[in-house]
Amino acid sequence: MLFEITHRTDYRYGRAASEAYIEARLTPPSLAGQEVVDHSIQFLPDAKVSSYVDYFGNHVTFYSMTLRHERLSIVHRSTIRTSEVAHSEAALGVSVAEARQIFTSKLTDLFDYLQPTAAVPTGGPAMEWAGKFFPADLPLGDGLEDLNKAIYEKFEYRSGSTDNSTPLHTVWKQKAGVCQDFSHIMLSVLRTAGIPARYVCGYIESDPPKSEDGSTALVGSIATHAWVEAMTPGMKWIALDPTNNQWCGVRHVTMAYGRDFEDAAPVRGTFKASGTQQMKVKVTMRRLSEK
Missing domain, CATH: 3.10.620.30 (C8orf32 fold)
Structure with a gap:
């Protein structure tokens, strides 16, 4: 099957945050029965990111925002093809x-x-x-x-x-x-x-x-x-x-x-701000037809 997946995480602050540091485990692995056709992660506001592989083999994207900001969004989009894998x-x-x-x-x-x-x-x-x-x-x-x-x-x-x-x-x-x-x-x-x-x-x-x-x-x-x-x-x-x-x-x-x-955890991080913080997450997973 072919799927189009969008995973959006939005942070809103009561008062502007001065710093934010995020670890995103949003890069899908290529596996038997799972082919990554397309994949992207977008952070807003834009800032430099780095990546590494953690102890458990997950690909982690690290985001560092050191400027004042009132909201932060992470949008992950991917197209994944899955297939049956026989059990032994x-x-x-x-x-x-x-x-x-x-x-x-x-x-x-x-x-x-x-x-x-x-x-x-x-x-x-x-x-x-x-x-x-x-x-x-x-x-x-x-x-x-x-x-x-x-x-x-x-x-x-x-x-x-x-x-x-x-x-x-x-x-x-x-x-x-x-x-x-x-x-x-x-x-x-x-x-x-x-x-x-x-x-x-x-x-x-x-x-x-x-x-x-x-x-x-x-x-x-x-x-x-x-x-x-x-x-x-x-x-x-x-x-x-x-x-x-x-x-x-x-x-x-x-x-x-x-x-x-x-x-x-797909997204986790720390923030420096004097106000409150709210997080909203929405995922859509849509089956695509393969011609």
Whole structure:
């Protein structure tokens, strides 16, 4: 599928800001199943930018504004072509016990994706779920699929029920949240079970055009979407979307990775100003016809 994506972030200040520094993880990676046809990032007011690749392999654009300004806008536009990528049935058929042994032999490469973070603690309520969905003799793929389904069924998607500061134990307790929370729950269970897993920030086609391919509406956001990638014994990441109870496919576009939402945030920064600040984000994702 071919998609045209526009991601706009607008900052407004109560009083003019004297400085602003922004990190934007808005450069889509080229992947198996994801071709970057076109891509651009525009900052207003205009200023010099630099770029680097962070610890998790994300391409970061750094923007530095040292002049007074009353508003700041970041507009990311991209055209992305997606295609199906076959899952390795052999890797998903390996037992959980054997998979853990393989991951242990690669611990240097996978260590960060097995550790708890402030946003994704391990243990606690995740311990019961880890034991339930990942017994030693179960095929890894079955455990991943069952966990994905359980989060979808047991947690209610409720917009506005949480924010970035809501601790995960609150999400466990209220059994409600948004895609970020669903992904953090899944990461907590997987890491508790000894399965390396990472957070993915990207876009989802939540409202497809009426067509003959049978695409149905998916639960997503007017901003970015979040899902999870788990490591398989073939040392390949495989993506699951617990918000929609499915393996990720051609309607998902990946932007950035990390241990949790903080590592993969599309835009974050600091400002020097004496007034208040408001941020608005809008994402449009439109399917294009390929002639």
